[in-house]
Amino acid sequence: MIKESQRHVDDAVFKQVVDAGDYYLGKVNAGQTFRILDLEGNQAADTLFFSAANPAERYSATDTIREQGNVYLTAGSVLRSNENHPMLEIVADTCGRHDTLGGACASESNTVRYDLEKRCMHACRDSWMLAIAERPEFGLSKRDITHNINFFMNVPITEEGGLTFADGISGAGKYVELTALMDVLVLISNCPQLNNPCNAYNPTPIEFLVWDAPNGV
Amino acid sequence: MQGYNTEISPGGHWSLELRRGTQLTLTDIAGGGNCGMLFYNPRNLLERYNAPDTLKCQHTFKLTAGHCLYSDMGRIFASVTADTFGWHDTVCGNANAQHVASKWGARDYQHHRNDWHQNGYDAFLVELAKYGLGAADMAANINWFSKVATDAEGNLCLTSPSPAGSSVTLRVEMDTLVLLHACPHPLSDATTYPRKAIGLGLATAAPVGEDDLCLNHCDENRRGFANNALYHLGA
Numbered sequence: 016m017i018k019e020s021q022r023h024v025d026d027a028v029f030k031q032v033v034d035a036g037d038y039y040l041g042k043v044n045a046g047q048t049f050r051i052l053d054l055e056g057n058q059a060a061d062t063l064f065f066s067a068a069n070p071a072e073r074y075s076a077t078d079t080i081r082e083q084g085n086v087y088l089t090a091g092s093v094l095r096s097n098e099n100h101p102m103l104e105i106v107a108d109t110c111g112r113h114d115t116l117g118g119a120c121a122s123e124s125n126t127v128r129y130d131l132e133k134r135c136m137h138a139c140r141d142s143w144m145l146a147i148a149e150r151p152e153f154g155l156s157k158r159d160i161t162h163n164i165n166f167f168m169n170v171p172i173t174e175e176g177g178l179t180f181a182d183g184i185s186g187a188g189k190y191v192e193l194t195a196l197m198d199v200l201v202l203i204s205n206c207p208q209l210n211n212p213c214n215a216y217n218p219t220p221i222e223f224l225v226w227d228a229p230n231g232v
Numbered sequence: 233m234q235g236y237n238t239e240i241s242p243g244g245h246w247s248l249e250l251r252r253g254t255q256l257t258l259t260d261i262a263g264g265g266n267c268g269m270l271f272y273n274p275r276n277l278l279e280r281y282n283a284p285d286t287l288k289c290q291h292t293f294k295l296t297a298g299h300c301l302y303s304d305m306g307r308i309f310a311s312v313t314a315d316t317f318g319w320h321d322t323v324c325g326n327a328n329a330q331h332v333a334s335k336w337g338a339r340d341y342q343h344h345r346n347d348w349h350q351n352g353y354d355a356f357l358v359e360l361a362k363y364g365l366g367a368a369d370m371a372a373n374i375n376w377f378s379k380v381a382t383d384a385e386g387n388l389c390l391t392s393p394s395p396a397g398s399s400v401t402l403r404v405e406m407d408t409l410v411l412l413h414a415c416p417h418p419l420s421d422a423t424t425y426p427r428k429a430i431g432l433g434l435a436t437a438a439p440v441g442e443d444d445l446c447l448n449h450c451d452e453n454r455r456g457f458a459n460n461a462l463y464h465l466g467a
Contacts, residue, residue: 071366071367071368072368075325076372077325077326077372077373078325080323080324080388081324084387085382085386086323086382086388087385098367099330112386116283116284116287116293116323117284117287117288118282118283118287118288119284121285121304123304123307123459124285124289124302124306125306126306126459127285127289127302127306127453127455127459128288128452130455131455131458131459157278158368159368161371162283162284162371172293174381176294176319176381177291177292178287178288178292178293179291
């Protein structure tokens, strides 16, 4: 569902461009809203969320899709934790559909998906491994690296039970906005995938912006 | 290996480290059953079943014969060598105590003994704890015998219960810790708590031949088997 935001970029309290192949790891407080902006189009932002109070509680694709009865994410979707608690709500979305089945690329899965010789290419799960290694203060480990959201990716299911990686429906300037319902850690791998026609083999930067809760909320 | 057969009682749970080359056959004895399953590498419990990789590597939303069940390390825990049902779920996860209580009422062990209403989430927690694992280690699991389809808008629907006697056979491709439960699927809309036992048989699998269904299912699986061969070279 397309739903535009009323927030102005000038009001954001935090802004950071994240290049393809880099990660973003930071805390967003309950009530704050953040935007992931697809600067150049058809980029995948592979995202995980954790409860800041207890990172063992984290985004769960299965709880989220089961409770909403639908496999796609868009405005109105409530993202749930592995404890089935609401963590975040998608409050604006100019893309219309985001994937949470396809998971992140990894050096290891690249060998299976593309070629055994692709093992040395950079991949999202390696960005996450670097993030948890470089930022030990967040208390994350590999066991916390699980089934993620691929913002801006379109992965339709066919009637016969197939999974297709369709051309992206995102474009330059499209965005998704989420309001945190608890204090969360946000871990994004901005995808470096060079083997996928969905992004025309061209990974590009994203921008991460944060707004405080409106006064009195 | 001597064969072994048992029955996982309704709501029951089970785990065993299975050696490479073992064949595991599950049977939905009465029909309309569900068997939740998770895999871990017993030598490195951080390597575990990865539903997204399993689905995208094989361009599928359902699991059936010919499919391989992948770890997050690009390796194959097990392959589906036979399947009489044809469509198994791996995206809906487990029902928890609240789901079960709201659908079918809370029945606890104190009052109902083995006729209580156990749920898949707690059943997995019990088995995970035996290996030093916990809720944070509970990945998206497989739900054997549950067909979950979607419409064009992505709405989920649990359809077509599996017929009595349906079976699925897995060949274990590397030493694998297997956890399973026989609890209801989270999308079940049965009017009473589904009490469905799952039959379980272990035997020695035939060796993987060059004409193997899973090996030849797609180029991706051939590369997955190559990753396993490398793993066994090192292990």
